[in-house]
Amino acid sequence: MLDKNRDLSSVGVPTLWGLLDTYAAARPDDRAFLYLGPENVEQEALTYAELHRLARIYGQRLRQHTRPGDRAILMFPTGLAFVVAFFACHFAGVVPVPMVPLKGSRLRNTVHAIAENAAAAVVFSNLDQASLVHAQLSPLPSYRDATFIAIDLDEGGPAPTADPHEALPHELAFIQYTSGSTSVPRGVMVSHANLAANLEMMAEAFGNDDSPTYVGWAPLYHDMGLIANVLEPFYLGTFCILMSPNLFAHRPWLWPKAISDYRAVVSGGPNYAYDLCIERRDLIIDAGLDLSSWKLAFNSAEPVRAGTLQRFTEAFAGIGFRPQTFYPCFGMAEATLLITGGSRSEVPILRPVSRVGLARGAAVAPTDEKDETQAIGCGRALRDETLRIVDPETFDAMPDGEIGEIWVAGPHVPLGYFDNEEVSQRTFHARIAGEADGERYLRTGDLGFVLEGELFVTGRYKDLIIVRGHNVYPQDIEYVAERAWPGLKNNSGAAFAVEDPDSGIQTLVLAQEVRIGNRQSIDIDAATRAIRQEILREADVTFHKIILLEPGSIPKTSSGKIRRAETRKRYLDETLAILARRPSQAPEAEPPKAASGDD
Structure with a gap:
C-alpha cells in the first residue's frame, strides 16, 4: 500500500498508469481483477502483467484515432474489458467516459444526451456488444465519424514499445456523469490530482493498511462501482473481485457468498442491497457462509436506515457479521466520490x-x-x-x-x-x-x-417538500409507504408535491409500484388506505393522492435512484402506468384535503 502519511503535494501526484507500471514490474503474475459469472463461477481474470499488456495494445490502437485530451466512451456491461479500456485510455492520454450500456428504450434519451455532450472520438465496447453499441450511437450527429473499438481479452499480440502519455495533475483522469436523479446527467471533470487525493482520503478513512481483498457488484459506469470497487483496490495494490449488478439483483445471496469464498475484507453498496440480503436470510444462512473476514461494509448512495443496520446485523451475526463492520458514509460524483466517513471498527x-x-x-x-x-x-x-x-x-x-x-x-x-x-x-x-x-x-x-x-x-434539497413551513423528506415517506401493505415493491415509490398555479393549493402525492407477483391480487383500496394511515401515523402529514403503479413504472436513474421530478412530470402528464382496478373493485373516495396531520 502507498504510504498514507505522505504529503502528495510534495511528492507529486501518482497516476494510475504509473502504478500499473510499478505493479506489472514488481508482481506481474499476481491477480489484480477477477470477474465472477453466474453462480460465482470465475469467468475472467487479469494479472497485473496481462492488464499492462492489453492496455498498451489497445492504448496504442487508440492513439491512431485520437489526440491527447480527446474523449472515449466506455460502453460495457460489467466485466474486465471495461478495466482494460479504462487503462488503455490512460496509456494514450485520452479521457475515458464510462456510460451505461443501453438495453431497450428506458434510458435511450439519457444515453444519447450524455453521448452528444461528451462528443467522443472513440467508442469502446466488448465483442458481444460491439454491433449493438454501433447501432445505438453511430446515427447520432457527433458519432458519424467516430471510431468503434471492441476489446478482446483473448488478444494475444505483444505489447507495443511506445511510451505512455505522461499525465499532468490538472489533466482529466475521466469524466463521470451524474446519476441525474434531480436533473439531466452532467459530466464531472475529475483530474488526476482530484482522483489521487480522494483515493488517498478513502484509504485513510477506511483504515486500509492490511492489503484487503475487495468484492463489488455496483455498475462500473457508476462512481461507486468505478472508484470504490475498481480504482481504490487497484490504488492499494490489492485483489478485486467483481460481480454483475444484474446477477446481484436477481440472486443477492451470491454477494455474501463471494465475500465468504474469497475472504473479502471490504465490500458495500446502497442501503437497499442489505435489505435484499435480509429478505433472503434463510438461503444465506443455509449456505454455510462465513462473514467473519468482512471488516468494512460501506453503506452509501441513498439514505442509510437504522432499521436495516439492526436487522442485517441480527440476521447474520451467527455467521460472523459484526455491528462495527457497518460503515455509513457520504459521497457523490461531484466530489470524485467520498466526502465523509467514520472510523473503522x-x-x-x-x-x-x-x-x-x-x-x-x-x-x-x-x-x-x-x-x-x-x-x-x-x-x-x-x-x-x-x-x-x-x-x-x-x-x-x-x-x-x-x-x-x-x-x-x-x-x-x-x-x-x-x-x-x-x-x-x-x-x-x-x-x-x-x-x-x-x-x-x-x-x-x-x-x-x-x-x-x-x-x-x-x-x-430539490426533492424537499414544504408543508406549512415544515420539512417533509420524501425518502422517509417512501420508506414508510412501501412497508405499509404486503405486495408493495421496495425502493420503487416517489413522494412529491403538486401546487395549483391559480389557487396555490398544494396536493401531496405518493406513487408506489406493486410487485409483479401481486399486481393481480392486491386490494387497491385497502393498500391505499393503509399507506395513508401509516404515513399519517409516522410522519404526521396527510398525503391526498396515493396511486399504485404497475411494476417498472417509477422512473429511475441508471444507478437505481428515484427520479422524483420526472415522476411528478409523468403524473401531471397522466402518463404513469396506474394499476388497473379489477371489475369487483370500486374506486376509493378521496379524503378531505388537509395539508398536515397536526392541523
Missing part, C-alpha cells in the same frame, strides 16, 4: 432526534417516544477537507444542529462539469456569505446537519 453513530424538530429545520432532543427518530451519522470530514452546513438561500454558515445544505471544499473537488460553465460556477464555485476571499465550495444539493463533528444527511 467503530459501531455506527445513532442519534435520537425529534421528528418535529427535523421538520422545523433543527436536530433537537425528542420530547417523547412518538417524537423520536434515529439519525445515522455518515462520518466526519476527511483529511485536507472542509465541510460546512450552509443556508441554501442566503449562503450563511449555520451552527451545529441546524439543517442546511452540505458544502465541501478540498483537493478532491473538481473544477466543474464538462462543457457546462454556467452550472459549474453555481455548483463548484460557491462562497459562504461574508467570506468573499474564502475557499471555493461544492454545493452538494444535499441537506444535513453536524453534531460534534459528525455529519447527518437528511435528504436532497
